[in-house]
Amino acid sequence: MSTLIKKRQSLLPGETGKFAGILSGFILLLAVLPILTMIVMSFSGSSNLDFPPSSYSLQWYKAAWHTFVSPDASDVLSLGKAMTTSLMVSCLTMVFATLIAVPAAYALTRCEFRGKAVAMQLMSLPLVFPMVVLGLALLLVFDSLPFQMTTSRLVIAHVILALPFVVKNCTAAMLSIGSEVEEAAQMLGASPLRAIVDVVVPLMKSGILAGMLLAFIVSFNEFTVTYFLYTIDVMTVPIWMYSRTVSSLDPTVFSFAVLIVLIDFVLIWALEKLVGEGGVSF
Amino acid sequence: MSGLILENVEKRYGSACAVKDVNLHLPEGKLVCFLGPSGCGKTTLLRMIAGLETLSGGEIRLDGEDIGQTPAHLRNFGMVFQSLALFPHMTVGENIAYPLKLRGVSKADQQARVVELLELIQLQQMIDRPVAKLSGGQRQRVAIARAIANHPKILLLDEPLSALDAKLRESMQVEIRQLQQRLNITTIMVTHDQREAMTMADIVVVLGEHRVQQVGTPIEIYRHPANEFVADFIGSGNIFPATVLGNGKVSLPGGDALQVPICSSIVVGEKVKMLIRPEDLQLSQPQATAGNRLLGKVTFVRDIGATIETTVECSGVTFTALSTPCQGVGLSVGHPVSVTLPAEACRVLGA
Numbered sequence: 001m002s003t004l005i006k007k008r009q010s011l012l013p014g015e016t017g018k019f020a021g022i023l024s025g026f027i028l029l030l031a032v033l034p035i036l037t038m039i040v041m042s043f044s045g046s047s048n049l050d051f052p053p054s055s056y057s058l059q060w061y062k063a064a065w066h067t068f069v070s071p072d073a074s075d076v077l078s079l080g081k082a083m084t085t086s087l088m089v090s091c092l093t094m095v096f097a098t099l100i101a102v103p104a105a106y107a108l109t110r111c112e113f114r115g116k117a118v119a120m121q122l123m124s125l126p127l128v129f130p131m132v133v134l135g136l137a138l139l140l141v142f143d144s145l146p147f148q149m150t151t152s153r154l155v156i157a158h159v160i161l162a163l164p165f166v167v168k169n170c171t172a173a174m175l176s177i178g179s180e181v182e183e184a185a186q187m188l189g190a191s192p193l194r195a196i197v198d199v200v201v202p203l204m205k206s207g208i209l210a211g212m213l214l215a216f217i218v219s220f221n222e223f224t225v226t227y228f229l230y231t232i233d234v235m236t237v238p239i240w241m242y243s244r245t246v247s248s249l250d251p252t253v254f255s256f257a258v259l260i261v262l263i264d265f266v267l268i269w270a271l272e273k274l275v276g277e278g279g280v281s282f
Numbered sequence: 283m284s285g286l287i288l289e290n291v292e293k294r295y296g297s298a299c300a301v302k303d304v305n306l307h308l309p310e311g312k313l314v315c316f317l318g319p320s321g322c323g324k325t326t327l328l329r330m331i332a333g334l335e336t337l338s339g340g341e342i343r344l345d346g347e348d349i350g351q352t353p354a355h356l357r358n359f360g361m362v363f364q365s366l367a368l369f370p371h372m373t374v375g376e377n378i379a380y381p382l383k384l385r386g387v388s389k390a391d392q393q394a395r396v397v398e399l400l401e402l403i404q405l406q407q408m409i410d411r412p413v414a415k416l417s418g419g420q421r422q423r424v425a426i427a428r429a430i431a432n433h434p435k436i437l438l439l440d441e442p443l444s445a446l447d448a449k450l451r452e453s454m455q456v457e458i459r460q461l462q463q464r465l466n467i468t469t470i471m472v473t474h475d476q477r478e479a480m481t482m483a484d485i486v487v488v489l490g491e492h493r494v495q496q497v498g499t500p501i502e503i504y505r506h507p508a509n510e511f512v513a514d515f516i517g518s519g520n521i522f523p524a525t526v527l528g529n530g531k532v533s534l535p536g537g538d539a540l541q542v543p544i545c546s547s548i549v550v551g552e553k554v555k556m557l558i559r560p561e562d563l564q565l566s567q568p569q570a571t572a573g574n575r576l577l578g579k580v581t582f583v584r585d586i587g588a589t590i591e592t593t594v595e596c597s598g599v600t601f602t603a604l605s606t607p608c609q610g611v612g613l614s615v616g617h618p619v620s621v622t623l624p625a626e627a628c629r630v631l632g633a
Contacts, residue, residue: 178365178367180363180364180365180367181367181368181369181370183334183354183361183363183367184361184363184367184368184369185369185380186334186353186354186355187332187334187354187355187359187360187361187429187438188355188360188380188381188384188428188429188431188432189355189356189358189381189384189385189432190355190380190384191353191355192353192355194355194384195355198380199369199371202371203370203371205371
């Protein structure tokens with residue numbers, strides 16, 4: 001009798017748990033496979049891109065280090081310069097996207113206006129819009145302007161791409177803030193704007209921080225749209241890596257890529273720490 | 283005139299009317315209760331006084347000055363919200379000091395006032411506690427302390443006790459009332475709980491069907507309801523139809539005549555509504571009909587220990603009578619019974 005009960009207990013939640021475990025393991029494997037491949041390739045000992053490598057060494061890390069500290073003349077642009085551009089574009093994207101997204105999130109949750117539903121839809125348009133078309137469209141627009149833009153046009157493009165993520169996070173944070181706390185601040189003598197600064201923004205903090213970090217990551221990793229908009233002396237790290245691979249099939253990029261993945265991991269980890277569980281919506 | 287005066291105040295949302303024709307004079311230092319069923323417009327009225335809603339018509343004057351268009355943050359009214367709306371990112375002390383900080387009060391004076399208020403609400407040790415760590419009653423007190431920190435001209439309470447359990451609510455009612463009397467601050471409270479209104483208010487404003495139904499002291503409202511709505515909403519009452527016979531007499535649907543207080547506004551032959559409170563009905567063993575003593579039949583007895591509620595059919599009307607166990611006359615369902623309706627307890631309700 002007791003063994004029967006035991007068996008049934010292990011049958012019910014245990015079996016589904018096992019199945020779920022296998023399934024999620026499989027999905028996880030699919031997700032990390034490219035990263036694993038990349039890590040393996042970065043330790044390749046051969047001078048071509050065969051997978052799996054015939055031997056292992058640290059030669060590409062040495063080469064990468066060498067490129068980083070003393071770029072040779074054959075390089076169109078040093079990695080250091082690309083990295084500087086990337087960081088600058090990402091930081092500016094983060095700042096501008098947040099400055100737009102916080103008021104937008106406030107308006108989308110607090111205010112009632114005509115076309116609110118349409119505005120919500122338009123916000124997430126860059127998520128479904130084909131990147132190649134978006135890149136081409138932006139290129140046409142920027143080239144038709146009477147003045148030259150270099151870094152700034154990358155920032156504008158990246159803000160467009162990052163905005164849906166930031167707005168989504170800020171809106172989620174806004175939704176949990178009742179209008180009564182804001183009214184309470186007003187009753188205590190705060191002007192409507194002061195009430196937002198003193199009460200609403202601090203309560204939105206985790207959503208805003210999550211949005212900022214996401215904007216940074218989106219911008220730092222962006223390739224397709226940037227590919228249309230970069231110029232020969234202003235390119236981001238992903239573009240720099242790609243140009244190296246096409247020109248010389250250089251496995252050095254894998255060691256750089258490992259570095260970038262590490263940076264991304266740290267940022268995402270920081271994000272989870274900041275917001276706690278369930279706070280971030282990608 | 284001093285105090286708060288509302289004149290023809292009205293609020294419309296599109297074509298729907300939330301509240302209209304409100305004319306009130308709220309004297310200084312009193313606690314006024316807006317009492318009414320949900321959806322009667324009492325919260326809307328409070329929010330208009332607070333400045334959180336715009337007026338669709340009418341005027342609000344405070345000590346002779348029109349404040350109808352003054353934004354909420356310039357009115358210096360304290361308000362306790364239904365959700366309390368404490369700032370969760372601030373400590374108890376920071377919450378209470380917030381209105382002082384906004385007005386540029388020095389750090390030392392802020393601190394002194396916070397300590398003074400915490401003493402008043404007996405939460406001295408909680409000053410650095412985050413508000414999330416407080417119990418329901420403590421939060422309640424902090425919300426009140428914050429609302430009165432800057433010596434507001436008027437204190438507004440929007441169903442502030444609705445989140446508390448019954449027992450705590452009763453004691454907070456007394457506590458708030460005592461605090462209000464000690465500070466002598468004009469207070470307006472919104473509630474749908476008539477017991478709460480009776481406990482706390484100097485003046486009760488009964489709101490219903492988007493307008494003011496009656497204004498009076500709690501006992502006036504209970505004893506002399508102005509109309510059927512008030513009679514029905516306040517307490518439990520037997521409301522029954524009758525026809526005016528003249529000479530201070532009315533006839534019940536069953537034909538029995540009843541002596542009632544003479545009321546000048548009614549005319550012979552008019553159909554009116556009458557009110558008698560359950561505790562005023564007297565039941566006794568069946569006796570001959572005489573004066574206001576009628577014969578009836580018991581249809582239901584609800585004995586809940588402290589009180590006995592007896593439902594009686596009498597002259598075509600169903601009455602509920604309330605008695606205490608020691609007044610008990612040992613009635614059971616189906617038995618005949620004598621019902622006495624004391625003339626002074628019968629109320630003719632304005633048509």
